[in-house]
Amino acid sequence: MLEGGLVVVGQHVAAVGQLAELQQAYPDTPLVHKGKALTPPVVNAHTHLDLSTVPYFRGSYSSFIRHVIDHASERNVKAAERGLRELQALGVGGFGDIVYKPEVLTWLLEHSPLPGVLYLEVINRNPSQADSVAKKVAQQLSDWRQQNSQVGVGISPHTPYNVSAALLKKLVEIARLEGFPLQMHVAESPEETELMTQGSGALQEVPLQYGFPAYQDWPGLTPVRYLAELGVLGPHLTIVHGVQVDEEEVQMLAQSGTRLVSCPRSNAGLKCGRMPWELYLKHRLEPALGTDSRSSSPDLDVRKEALFLWEQVDPRVLVRAATRNGYRVLGLEAPRITRGTPISQVQSW
Ligand SMILES: [Zn+2]
Numbered sequence: 001m002l003e004g005g006l007v008v009v010g011q012h013v014a015a016v017g018q019l020a021e022l023q024q025a026y027p028d029t030p031l032v033h034k035g036k037a038l039t040p041p042v043v044n045a046h047t048h049l050d051l052s053t054v055p056y057f058r059g060s061y062s063s064f065i066r067h068v069i070d071h072a073s074e075r076n077v078k079a080a081e082r083g084l085r086e087l088q089a090l091g092v093g094g095f096g097d098i099v100y101k102p103e104v105l106t107w108l109l110e111h112s113p114l115p116g117v118l119y120l121e122v123i124n125r126n127p128s129q130a131d132s133v134a135k136k137v138a139q140q141l142s143d144w145r146q147q148n149s150q151v152g153v154g155i156s157p158h159t160p161y162n163v164s165a166a167l168l169k170k171l172v173e174i175a176r177l178e179g180f181p182l183q184m185h186v187a188e189s190p191e192e193t194e195l196m197t198q199g200s201g202a203l204q205e206v207p208l209q210y211g212f213p214a215y216q217d218w219p220g221l222t223p224v225r226y227l228a229e230l231g232v233l234g235p236h237l238t239i240v241h242g243v244q245v246d247e248e249e250v251q252m253l254a255q256s257g258t259r260l261v262s263c264p265r266s267n268a269g270l271k272c273g274r275m276p277w278e279l280y281l282k283h284r285l286e287p288a289l290g291t292d293s294r295s296s297s298p299d300l301d302v303r304k305e306a307l308f309l310w311e312q313v314d315p316r317v318l319v320r321a322a323t324r325n326g327y328r329v330l331g332l333e334a335p336r337i338t339r340g341t342p343i344s345q346v347q348s349w
Pocket of ligand 1: 046047048293
């Protein structure tokens with residue numbers, strides 16, 4: 001691969017190009033090596049800032065869910081503030097955040113200096129409550145949208161199994177009609193596939209342990225096929241993870257225009273497997289990158305997600321995932337480094 005470079009004069013970029021050509025054009029300029037890549041500010045397209053004080057966990061996905069439920073009371077403004085400060089210190093250009101409590105979302109809307117999307121997490125498996133829950137969510141989102149905030153709002157139906165089919169369809173309808181983006185955890189763990197296809201496995205035991213109703217009426221379909229059958233795939237939806245998929249499902253996602261965010265370190269730590277990058281790239285679905293929360297990732301730096309895969313995936317794809325694709329899934333304009341770009345807007349990896 002050819003090496004690239006930037007010429008910097010004062011505090012601004014004066015030229016961008018291949019290193020050899022730049023050295024010819026600027027023969028007297030001293031050369032400073034800056035690492036693996038120089039990019040615009042990276043984007044963390046999937047995190048949960050309100051989990052920033054929950055201890056880092058490694059283990060099976062179902063035991064991670066127990067860990068999160070056990071620490072539910074910590075999902076507050078203080079935790080979200082800590083996560084937001086970490087993103088600011090990393091100099092991210094945008095973020096996609098799943099928010100559990102409405103009051104935390106209100107706080108982030110008022111205080112985030114960073115652009116992006118705050119997705120309200122929705123969990124409800126009782127189909128008879130679908131109407132009332134959907135109405136409440138629609139009202140909350142339209143109220144939040146009135147606020148003059150740096151950051152937008154969207155909806156996050158938690159997973160295909162923690163939201164009833166009736167509610168999921170209504171949330172998608174609201175999102176389409178009102179233009180709210182959707183982000184949902186899909187095809188993350190083998191346990192999710194087992195629950196969706198057979199109604200069994202370690203995830204089935206989690207609600208029972210906490211006195212919640214057992215999972216019933218599983219669709220007998222894999223997560224992506226289930227969403228395809230419900231008609232919820234499409235460009236308004238970003239799925240997070242997409243690890244447990246076969247090629248036909250990758251094709252369904254790609255052809256429907258569904259977007260994708262990958263969190264490779266979290267997937268490895270929670271024994272979820274490795275997202276099949278080759279299949280997604282073959283069908284021209286390029287993912288964005290997210291860290292997931294501090295409870296399943298050691299930090300909120302998406303560059304480290306990319307470096308984690310540096311030897312396995314084309315580094316140019318990884319750089320696009322952490323920059324351009326991240327801006328796109330959040331509906332933000334992707335900056336480019338050109339002549340005149342302030343050097344403060346260039347990140348080295
Ligand atoms: Zn997540």
